[in-house]
Amino acid sequence: MHVIDSHTGGEPTRVILDGAPDLGTGPLAERAKRLADSHHAFRNAVLREPRGQPAMVAVVPVPPTRSDCLTGAIYFDAGAVLGMCGHATIGLAVTLAHLGRISLGSHRIETPAGMVEVTLDDPNTVTLQNIESRRVRKSAPVTLPGQRRVTGDVAYGGNWFFIVDPSPLSVTVDNIPALTDLSIALREAANAQGIGGEAGQPIDHVILNEPHPDNTGQHRNFTLCPDNDYDRSPCGTGSSARLACLAADGLLPPDTEIVQHSVIGSQYRLSYQPGPCGGVVASIVGQAFVHAETRLFFDPRDPFNSGITT
Ligand code: PYC
Numbered sequence: 001m002h003v004i005d006s007h008t009g010g011e012p013t014r015v016i017l018d019g020a021p022d023l024g025t026g027p028l029a030e031r032a033k034r035l036a037d038s039h040h041a042f043r044n045a046v047l048r049e050p051r052g053q054p055a056m057v058a059v060v061p062v063p064p065t066r067s068d069c070l071t072g073a074i075y076f077d078a079g080a081v082l083g084m085c086g087h088a089t090i091g092l093a094v095t096l097a098h099l100g101r102i103s104l105g106s107h108r109i110e111t112p113a114g115m116v117e118v119t120l121d122d123p124n125t126v127t128l129q130n131i132e133s134r135r136v137r138k139s140a141p142v143t144l145p146g147q148r149r150v151t152g153d154v155a156y157g158g159n160w161f162f163i164v165d166p167s168p169l170s171v172t173v174d175n176i177p178a179l180t181d182l183s184i185a186l187r188e189a190a191n192a193q194g195i196g197g198e199a200g201q202p203i204d205h206v207i208l209n210e211p212h213p214d215n216t217g218q219h220r221n222f223t224l225c226p227d228n229d230y231d232r233s234p235c236g237t238g239s240s241a242r243l244a245c246l247a248a249d250g251l252l253p254p255d256t257e258i259v260q261h262s263v264i265g266s267q268y269r270l271s272y273q274p275g276p277c278g279g280v281v282a283s284i285v286g287q288a289f290v291h292a293e294t295r296l297f298f299d300p301r302d303p304f305n306s307g308i309t310t
Pocket of ligand 1: 011057084085086087088225231233234235236237238
């Protein structure tokens with residue numbers, strides 16, 4: 001299996017160039033569901049150790065249904081198949097440029113969540129225009145074990161987010177284990193207490209956000225992903241969901257750029273345009289770098305051929 005690895009603000013992306021299972025035809029959401037339902041072993045083998053690494057997201061390029069799209073893209077991490085992934089779409093664009101398959105300028109990509117646009121500003125810098133994002137619930141109360149109550153907004157940016165702002169724990173590298181535990185507890189409690197999307201979609205990501213301590217008005221976040229690891233980047237779909245919350249609260253006008261930091265200090269530049277359905281269309285500017293081109297081997301005699309799942 002031929003793969004190219006990159007990272008976007010420290011968050012790894014693996015683009016699978018050949019050897020992925022045939023996901024058939026039809027809408028990308030249906031093909032993503034086939035990957036989720038029928039190819040668990042493939043997903044573990046590609047992303048779990050020893051071949052993969054914590055936090056890695058894989059992209060399977062597939063033929064698009066729309067003739068105006070360069071490619072389709074289906075995303076998964078070690079825990080779930082994702083509706084969209086911002087950092088991995090930036091990584092995909094930089095990987096396609098590395099392969100000489102796209103040049104500078106704008107290109108459309110079809111995802112299970114809808115069509116997105118990437119503009120390659122230079123070989124490493126991409127402006128991603130995401131699908132329309134929206135907030136569906138403000139200050140939803142979640143009760144944690146011990147009757148502790150935490151409120152957060154429920155918002156969609158291609159995945160479903162529970163966003164706590166300000167974070168009850170400082171968003172620092174030293175706090176990553178505690179931030180992880182709190183975020184897992186919040187996701188489990190939110191889902192057990194029926195807090196999610198309008199049609200009952202479960203929360204799959206949690207964001208703990210706070211003002212950056214440098215007093216510039218910038219923010220930094222910790223994002224928990226479905227694989228229970230944290231996003232090293234500021235999370236493209238999560239940043240889009242947070243922009244929808246800021247817009248809904250009247251805290252950020254359209255076309256106004258802000259900077260979002262991740263817990264490890266990588267940055268996205270963010271802005272939005274009002275969307276046709278009352279949400280926001282986020283623009284995310286980030287950088288990715290290709291760092292490996294690899295062939296993965298699958299040897300049935302290898303006791304960890306299917307990845308380490310314990
Ligand atoms: O950038 O949207 C994102 C993302 C989701 C999970 C990891 N990164």
